[in-house]
Amino acid sequence: MKKQRVVAFVPIKLNSQRLPMKNILPLGEYSLSWYIFDSLLKVKDIDDVYVFCSDEEIKKHIPSQVKFLKRDRYLDGDLVKGQEIYQSFIESVDSDIYILSHTTSPFLAANTIEKALSKMLLEDYDSALSVQKKQTFAWFEEKPLNYELNNIPRTQDITPVFIETSGFFMFRKNIFEGYRRRIGFKPFLQEVDDVEAIDIDTKEDYEFAIQVYEQVKQRAYINN
Template sequence: MIVSNPKQKITAVIPIRRGSQRVKDKNLRPFGDTCLMELKIRTLMQVPEIDEIIVNTNSEDAIRIVNECYAVGGVKTYRREEYYASSECSGSEFFRNLGEVTDTDVFMYCPCTSPFVKPETISQCIRAYAERGENDCVSTVSQIKEFLWLDGKPLNYDPSNAPNSQDLPDMVALNFGVTVIGRQDLINNRNIIGKNPRFVVTSDIEAIDIDTPLDFYIAEQIYRKTVIEKLELLE
């Protein structure tokens, strides 16, 4: 195990809410030759530093699939209380509850909606957390080179002296591909991101986050091209 304290337990948690709103059942609906939940489980099972994988969900279908197909591999489920899967629950309440119900030292937040995060990138984040120094969490981010405006005002450039896009300030956006944080920090902060985060920049493909039907469609086409067709060529 690659953590400062060899006794620390690393748990990867896959959060799944039944139904989902913008993309109906996006975590369990067909995605190429699989579904987003199973793809995420198989990815995490390739990360040697992880001690435990838990699917935190209020979906009976998700629990059934895990118990039938992945329990033998040690994957567990936690049946989420309905309140923490409802729109009444705030993000802060949700994150705090995730920490409170997960018996671990190091918590990894691994949503299904980032299907292309590689096992190697997850291992990199775990190593970065072990070497974090003053940082209290590690999270994946995407680089942004865009001309940003807010409330009618530019955020990151002077329109009267506009730079080339490559010369814009180095800004990043959280993409939540994976986040590593101490369980107690998660509970105390009520957020998966700590007070002093360390960032790992991902590739554009790894940064893809499925949030809309168009996102799902594009991601599935990429998956078919990069995974399914490659496997077919090997057969």
């Protein structure tokens, strides 16, 4: 069987709005951007890891093994949709499977990414994504989503819902080229824990991530 080529890419713009310069803010010993690249580089079946950014300044904030691909500055626009960014990258770098990740998920572990990728490589999944399992009472459009009001189950018996996180989306090239989708028709849902699911978009998110980082670092020090 021919080996499938796997490329991971992280799109980054430095002019973020909600949290200015978010991607290069300090988190522990490194910039926020460092951590997702460090995890991706540790995944054995990924052939290349790219940063897709219009500003070479980002290279100072990520591991040296990461390949830099300069993107057009118009892709940094606030109204540009993700699909347009992904298409631009895919047109520049060929692969069988793409892994789209984001710097805003600094606690995503390499073995979590590896588990999902192995499902795509060894089974017939056409995509995979990181999700958080919530087994609780959920509502959508002012109606219960996963239970009946006149038949309230025990929490442990309720049907869980799965929330997408920004950790990663994996997809085969033909899924994006044919349908312009990052999730195909048979996706594998890779569950992540509460720490891995942390997504940094606001100042409050960032301050919370700093606290989590210090706790994780302290726990690792105690265990060693």
